[in-house]
Amino acid sequence: MNITQIRYVLETAASSSMREAATKLFVSQPALSTSIGDLETELGILIFERTNKGISLTDEGREFVAYAKKALAQYEILEDRFLSRDSDKERFSVSSQHYNFAIKAFTDVIKAFDPDKYVFAIHETKTRDVLEDVRTMKSEIGIISFSGSNESIIKKLFKEYNLEFTPLMQRETYAYVWENHKFAGRKEISLEELSDYPCVSFDQSDDSNFYLTEEAMADYDFKKMIKSDDRATTMEIIERLQGYSVGCGMLSEDDAVLRGMVSIKLKEEDPLVIGYIVRKGSVMSVYGKAYIEELMKYKEL
Template sequence: MTLQVLRYVIEVAACASISEAAKSLFISQSTLSTAIKQLEEELGIVLFRRNNRGVVLSPEGEDFLQFARQIVEQANYLENRYQQKKSSDMLFSVSTQRLPFAVRAFVKLMETIDPEPFDIAIRECPTYEVIHDVEAGRSEIGVLAVQHQYLEIFRKLLHSGDISQHKIHTLSPYVFVRQSHPLARKNALFIEELKQYPFITFDQGKNSGSHFTEEIVFYSQLDKIVHVSDRCTKIALVRATDAFSIGPDLVNSNGDKMHAGQQEICAIPLAGQSEQLDILWIKKTSRPLTTTAELYVRLLEDHVRRCFDAMPGRQGC
């Protein structure tokens, strides 16, 4: 049984004649008769009975026709839905580590393309999943913050997956604490000053080591470590406790629009460390960028540079 045969049954029922249905379907009468007969044999029922005016549905045929119409209508809906999307809708997906500037660029993308039909997606996920999404074609763009010392490891990993990388900028790490934190008034912070406070870091899952994180981690130098899987939890813990985070950016710092005026979180330069983070976007080498992806990359580059320009001195307090 196929969709085509179901359409044959519907047309024969509408025309009450195999010859007329064959004309309407642009097939021969013998082809149509054979298809109907094979379906009846497959189901073990009689769908049509002949009379002197053509054919009429049997009781089993009436019942079958109801379900056939439902199936064909659903199939037509699916075909129309995705054929229209192919021709008119913008389709775009980006996977990113938990990086606020990647989200802000996505927000700007939505504002820019708002008048047009679109179907777009953003996934915040661990580093390994970002790379896998791009390699598998699930996302057109991936956004990564990579510790500079591990950049060569990433180059080899990406190359093996036919993925090209494009560096946007290098950002220095900041310490993020709440405004009422005992260290919030410092102009710069050393790791030694942070040892007594909990360090909030992203969990990268079982597939990744510390070199896969979008942060600069100091596990060997810190005594209290809390692993979280998402940005909302990290922000909530930093806001509500004396815990701290280290990274290039965090929502509610650097004048983020979503929390303008609240200034709940301070960004303070991390002193005494030479580690930096290279901000990259990645794509499948063999896949040209769509117009929407090109627009997102431009917006992303703009937001990363804004983050860099805001770096000197303390932020957000």
Template structure:
């Protein structure tokens, strides 16, 4: 006695649907004798009569109806298994992360996404925001992780705040604020030991945040006095490199920028001797949160980017 196969089940289900062996043969592009053979095979296998034949076609018997219910269920389960198993070879990358405006972070994120195989289903949200908004996003808005930035001198305040909010923290990097400017401009040739050496420059500032403060905050009238008269406010971060490249005496306060990005835009970064500010970039997430594999891989890639910069 031969064993039942899935093809025979497909045949009898289509025959039942068509009500005719000849019609089913046309739908399946199969010779009628093959369908008749499948019916006889299954009827012998299970010791039942699946169809009643008449001049009008075929109709399932009572026991045949029960058999067809099982057959349809088996076909459905097999198809479902095929779909599920086809996805087993694919990784799903789905996470939300909120970060400060930092070129090394955005560069590392872009590289990480670019490293994924074409089989990976990607759904990611990458939002640049202030430290307070990052904390809110992790607590209330479904972000699995965040990176916050603050001045080293504000460490006690932020540690207390994170403990109060029930967030864990991992130090990613302790970095100096630096001046980023065109390699062809006058500022690139100066030692920048005093603030006065920047007075004839044009400072580029993000219009919604005040820099350099370590922790990004909203602009205020008091904050304006910290900056020279020549300012360009931008609201799209992508435009900052074009301005730095084309406006030779322009500059920005930034955390260290990856070398390949500086080369692409013909920029240099310089230490400012009058500024001893150090910032900390800290990874945050809810207490007890278990990072997914791709999240751990992204953080490791980010740390590698930091090591290369330093």
């Protein structure tokens, strides 16, 4: 087994067919099929079920993919750190659900140190990815939130992933609408009053688990729902369809994507607890320590 075969399996698992995977990997379909077949023979398991309708993961294949993702992530961290042309540069990485204060803290750290050579990264991503990035050391620190509707599962994942969570703040639940929406001047509103308009939600469907949503009211039965995995697209849909999204009301004039949006307090309550995660027992870099110091400036809990 080699890293190329692992990459082949992961790309195939994420594709609808072997042909699609081969195209993405820039290899021939027979070469891809042979490579995966050799791996299955070596491991003594069947990773993919092959039928006339396409391919699908077997139970053993799903287990293999779960471990393969972690192995590839670790390999890429080593490759990036020791084999890349940037190996002599200072490094620091953060993964976050989208919160403007997390971005500001990140830029403030860069301004404070301004090293001569560096490769810093901030990954704005989905809940599961924030957890995985910190777990696998792709990022030193993660910014994450949970509400009453998903608190138990998130805390279970903290324990399972050996992560330590530090709460920073708690925010009430708000609806975001465009500034020209008929309800834009309201101070408070209910989801029932908004039911004729589509709720646009950040899509985390790759996890097939709504409990990992970063939004409040995850268990509410919305009458109309549109899912989007791009924030700019989400804002455009809200503007064009007079829709709304659910959030914590933390709008900032510095956030170009959110300009034109206004927040209205929801009558329904499902407060978000927002904080940061690190690996238990991890030794923070000087940049990690400085980033946490910046985050603590926002601590209210």
